[in-house]
Amino acid sequence: MATGKISTLLWDCGGVLLTNGWDHRERAAVLSKFSLDPKAFEQRHLEVNDPWEKGEISIEQYLERTVFYTARDFSMPQFVAAMQAQSVILYAENLRAVEELAASKKYRMALLNNEARELNDYRIQTFGLKRYFFSFFSSCYMGQRKPEPDIFRRALDIVQCDPAATIFIDDRKENVEAASRLGIQTIQMQTPAQLRDELRRFGVSAEPA
Numbered sequence: 288m289a290t291g292k293i294s295t296l297l298w299d300c301g302g303v304l305l306t307n308g309w310d311h312r313e314r315a316a317v318l319s320k321f322s323l324d325p326k327a328f329e330q331r332h333l334e335v336n337d338p339w340e341k342g343e344i345s346i347e348q349y350l351e352r353t354v355f356y357t358a359r360d361f362s363m364p365q366f367v368a369a370m371q372a373q374s375v376i377l378y379a380e381n382l383r384a385v386e387e388l389a390a391s392k393k394y395r396m397a398l399l400n401n402e403a404r405e406l407n408d409y410r411i412q413t414f415g416l417k418r419y420f421f422s423f424f425s426s427c428y429m430g431q432r433k434p435e436p437d438i439f440r441r442a443l444d445i446v447q448c449d450p451a452a453t454i455f456i457d458d459r460k461e462n463v464e465a466a467s468r469l470g471i472q473t474i475q476m477q478t479p480a481q482l483r484d485e486l487r488r489f490g491v492s493a494e495p496a
């Protein structure tokens with residue numbers, strides 16, 4: 288673990304701050320609400336999720352391929368509203384930590400997450416994430432997804448930060464490992480208490496310097 292000064296914090300969103308936007312659990316809940324067959328849906332989802340999360344297709348195109356390829360007794364806006372309703376605060380304690388760190392103005396804070404554009408925009412707006420983060424290195428804007436190394440390289444290039452002075456926080460092992468291979472400091476978030484302790488070990492705090 289580095290002892291040097293940390294200047295930049297790159298945060299995942301789903302599973303760290305908010306619930307996942309459209310992962311297994313969220314998909315299962317919405318499919319059940321509309322009585323859709325999960326097996327048929329999941330197969331179609333796999334075919335179009337990657338281009339959707341990379342911003343190559345819209346939510347309408349995604350849903351035309353996965354849900355509305357046949358007549359339904361519900362509308363696309365109803366389905367989208369149910370998708371959005373899956374996004375709620377997961378760890379208020381982590382959001383509070385983000386708020387305090389942002390208010391301290393000691394660190395450059397950005398999001399680095401995998402999310403499709405429409406859900407990402409909804410989440411940024413609904414949870415006021417622009418108050419905390421100066422940039423959003425989201426797969427839908429970057430055209431790349433974690434754990435592809437290029438999404439991390441591009442974020443480092445844009446921020447012009449030293450990877451050793453950067454911490455990437457994510458709940459998934461494969462994402463943390465990918466960042467770590469590029470020399471970025473990493474924390475795999477398991478619990479808010481563990482995250483707080485690990486940030487402290489890196490010397491990251493909202494206290495005045």
Ligand SMILES: [Mg+2]
Binds near residue numbers: 299300301303457458
């Ligand atoms: Mg996550």
